Amino acid sequence: MRITGIDIHVARLAMKVPFRIAIGITEASESLFIRMHTDAGHTGIGEANIFTPVVGETLDTAQAAAALLARTLIGADPTDIEARTKQMAQASPFNPTTRSAFDMAMWDIVGKAANLPLFAVLGGGRREIITDNTVGIDTPQVMAERAAGFKARGFRVIKVKLGKDVATDIERVQLIRAALGPSHTIRLDANQGWSRLDARRALAAIAQYEPEFCEQPVVKWDIEGLAEVRRHTSIPIMADESVFDEHDALRLVRAEAVDFLNIKLAKSAGIHTALKINAVAEAAGLPCMIGCMTESGIGLAASVHLASARRNIIHADLDGADMLAVDPVRGGYSYGTAGALTPSLEPGLGVSLEEGFLAGLQVTSVV
Numbered sequence: 001m002r003i004t005g006i007d008i009h010v011a012r013l014a015m016k017v018p019f020r021i022a023i024g025i026t027e028a029s030e031s032l033f034i035r036m037h038t039d040a041g042h043t044g045i046g047e048a049n050i051f052t053p054v055v056g057e058t059l060d061t062a063q064a065a066a067a068l069l070a071r072t073l074i075g076a077d078p079t080d081i082e083a084r085t086k087q088m089a090q091a092s093p094f095n096p097t098t099r100s101a102f103d104m105a106m107w108d109i110v111g112k113a114a115n116l117p118l119f120a121v122l123g124g125g126r127r128e129i130i131t132d133n134t135v136g137i138d139t140p141q142v143m144a145e146r147a148a149g150f151k152a153r154g155f156r157v158i159k160v161k162l163g164k165d166v167a168t169d170i171e172r173v174q175l176i177r178a179a180l181g182p183s184h185t186i187r188l189d190a191n192q193g194w195s196r197l198d199a200r201r202a203l204a205a206i207a208q209y210e211p212e213f214c215e216q217p218v219v220k221w222d223i224e225g226l227a228e229v230r231r232h233t234s235i236p237i238m239a240d241e242s243v244f245d246e247h248d249a250l251r252l253v254r255a256e257a258v259d260f261l262n263i264k265l266a267k268s269a270g271i272h273t274a275l276k277i278n279a280v281a282e283a284a285g286l287p288c289m290i291g292c293m294t295e296s297g298i299g300l301a302a303s304v305h306l307a308s309a310r311r312n313i314i315h316a317d318l319d320g321a322d323m324l325a326v327d328p329v330r331g332g333y334s335y336g337t338a339g340a341l342t343p344s345l346e347p348g349l350g351v352s353l354e355e356g357f358l359a360g361l362q363v364t365s366v367v
Helices: 059-073 081-091 096-114 140-152 166-180 196-209 223-231 246-254 271-283 297-309 355-359
Strands: 003-021 024-038 043-050 133-135 157-161 185-189 237-239 260-263 288-290 313-316 329-331 333-335 340-343 351-353 362-366
Touching (some): 043 096, 059 096, 081 271, 196 223, 223 246, 260 271, 271 288, 271 297, 288 297, 297 340, 297 351
Parallel strands (some): 133 157, 260 288
Antiparallel strands (some): 024 043, 329 351, 333 340
């Protein structure tokens, strides 16, 4: 099988409300949608969702990288994902998010060629994944109201964005716990916003509200800081921005810096590397979470299939499409009550994009 053509669609999707975290704000979700065509008649679909403060890519640089990668891959075998991964990393080493879209499209093709859903291609079974829903940074009162809204919709797990001044962050969690009551799970995510000292102060005060864990309390390069914070808190610590690939995962394990790793396909250049991250974590006895940016249903479908196939992925933060005003993607997974996500039984990712939506997008075709 050979790749005969690749279409690169540029999309800016409106959000229900702007989504603010400690290091940036998303007012419109920016994605590249990739459609990869083959001489066997299979078309693979992938998504690269861009969030510059984390990955360093912009929509403009992603477009340029995608055109380069498309020219590089024309004529190659999409089922040889190991070779294609190395080929893409050599051609565009600093664009993991852009590469993730091509990775997804190739896995989609493999599933369609095998007539199997992606979770089965990955050697796993079909299971239900429970996602949280996330409250972005705002005033403590507004955040508590949004958390209560998620509770009313049936979500049992609420993720709370923090990482600003410690006193206000403590108040945010206090009011959200009061709004949710004792039976709901609260997760914290500081997105690198605290110093080591602030992280220790904040978590010492917040521990009484019984959060399940805290993601990325300090800046991504401060592995020693992560380990220090972990030693001084009863709250389990998760790495997010500190782990892009399996080499990062190994450094975190050796430093005894975290209790969990957060895998995001947009950081890891797709499923191929995500599998390696999970393998390192599993070997070290560390469970993983599957996370997201503000993807549409394409990126989320790939993540749901991956999580379904790997039992070491015990947590999910897959609420990106729920933040969009309109998701143009159909299929891939079903959305049940209380944040339950179940992967599709259709071959590959099982997703499709509305043709009317695609017709309105800027597109570059490489053949």
